[in-house]
Amino acid sequence: MAKAKNATIWTEAGYELFAREGFEAIQIEKLARLLQLNKSGFYHYFGDLEVFLDELLRLHRQKANLYMADIREVQTIDPEYFQIVVKHKVPVMFHMHLFRTKNKPEFTALAQTIDEEEEIIMGELWTAYLGFKGSSEAAIRYFNLVRDMINARMSFQNLDVEFLRVGVTEAKLIIQNLALIHAEAETGQMQF
Amino acid sequence: MPDAVITAKNSMLWLEAGYELFANEGRQGIQIERLARIIQLNKSGFYHYFSDLEGFCGELVKLHEEKVDQFLLAISKITKLDPDYLLLLVEHTGMVMFQVQLVRDKGNRSFYQASQLIDQKINSALSQIWGDFLELDADADLTLRYYTIVRDMFYVRVSFQNLDYQFLHNIAADAKKLVAQMRLHQSKFQSL
Numbered sequence: 001m002a003k004a005k006n007a008t009i010w011t012e013a014g015y016e017l018f019a020r021e022g023f024e025a026i027q028i029e030k031l032a033r034l035l036q037l038n039k040s041g042f043y044h045y046f047g048d049l050e051v052f053l054d055e056l057l058r059l060h061r062q063k064a065n066l067y068m069a070d071i072r073e074v075q076t077i078d079p080e081y082f083q084i085v086v087k088h089k090v091p092v093m094f095h096m097h098l099f100r101t102k103n104k105p106e107f108t109a110l111a112q113t114i115d116e117e118e119e120i121i122m123g124e125l126w127t128a129y130l131g132f133k134g135s136s137e138a139a140i141r142y143f144n145l146v147r148d149m150i151n152a153r154m155s156f157q158n159l160d161v162e163f164l165r166v167g168v169t170e171a172k173l174i175i176q177n178l179a180l181i182h183a184e185a186e187t188g189q190m191q192f
Numbered sequence: 193m194p195d196a197v198i199t200a201k202n203s204m205l206w207l208e209a210g211y212e213l214f215a216n217e218g219r220q221g222i223q224i225e226r227l228a229r230i231i232q233l234n235k236s237g238f239y240h241y242f243s244d245l246e247g248f249c250g251e252l253v254k255l256h257e258e259k260v261d262q263f264l265l266a267i268s269k270i271t272k273l274d275p276d277y278l279l280l281l282v283e284h285t286g287m288v289m290f291q292v293q294l295v296r297d298k299g300n301r302s303f304y305q306a307s308q309l310i311d312q313k314i315n316s317a318l319s320q321i322w323g324d325f326l327e328l329d330a331d332a333d334l335t336l337r338y339y340t341i342v343r344d345m346f347y348v349r350v351s352f353q354n355l356d357y358q359f360l361h362n363i364a365a366d367a368k369k370l371v372a373q374m375r376l377h378q379s380k381f382q383s384l
Binding site for chain 2 (some may be wrong): 024025054096099100102103132133134135138139141143146148149151152153155157158170171174175177178179180181
């Protein structure tokens with residue numbers, strides 16, 4: 001029991017550090033300093049960094065499941081979906097860094113799997129949010145594009161509901177104008 | 193060689209090595225020890241040319257701005273996004289990746305401001321070329337706003353390993369197809 005608890009202290013701290021600073025920040029020295037614990041404890045629980053990273057991925061999978069359960073309940077993009085994203089800020093930031101970790105195919109693979117799950121859950125609501133009445137496949141591809149754009153712009157400091165609202169509303173307006181979603185009258189005239 | 197020339201040459205060695213390291217790993221990768229090992233010079237030389245790491249990074253950003261100016265000059269000579277601009281990006285991989293690292297380092301104010309300014313310059317240089325590529329009768333401001341979303345997605349996905357013509361071509365083609373597809377479905381729906 002004590003062992004499991006102490007191992008959890010390391011993984012939780014590692015998880016948050018990864019979410020804040022990314023893969024490069026995961027150094028045993030640094031973690032030990034943050035936790036004010038002896039490095040030997042780390043080696044006792046995990047053996048090496050690779051095992052520890054696997055544990056972080058496992059923890060992320062669990063946290064992603066909680067996130068999915070929450071977004072399944074969402075009825076609106078603005079504000080409900082935004083609120084859930086902000087509520088899960090640490091896993092969301094962890095997720096963003098997963099993509100940036102190069103040379104680690106298992107990191108990217110997990111990030112992709114989770115993204116696909118999210119896209120299935122959010123597809124219908126997103127398509128309606130855009131006011132798009134055609135195939136939702138194109139709308140979902142835009143969802144992925146916008147999600148990446150948000151990933152590029154967000155940080156621990158700026159990620160809040162207002163930040164998401166500004167970025168996503170702008171993205172919605174752009175695609176509505178480009179795809180002529182409000183131009184019913186014009187298209188109508190072209191019909192015989 | 194006169195001393196001044198040797199000095200200029202040696203300080204360039206530090207800067208070029210630092211530039212490459214920054215492009216690969218970002219600010220976290222810049223350590224004096226490491227740079228000295230790469231260029232096989234004594235650490236003391238570093239302090240001779242640069243006051244400290246902050247000063248050195250400031251010089252790296254200046255070097256980056258010079259490389260961006262060359263890039264902008266090259267853009268002024270092309271007319272097509274695919275393949276001209278995409279090939280330019282591949283040719284300037286180091287500069288592109290340095291820019292990506294600057295953009296990602298949101299904790300550093302001066303990095304952030306420099307990266308924003310550079311993105312704006314590239315936007316204006318590219319506006320017409322991007323607009324022509326999309327082949328939409330939409331105004332330049334709107335297509336440019338769409339471009340920034342696509343560019344940010346690119347910033348999230350790109351790495352030294354995947355930055356090649358095919359990768360860029362897929363992104364550009366997908367971005368173009370997405371809008372075309374949404375327009376098509378939308379008009380079909382409205383004609384029902």
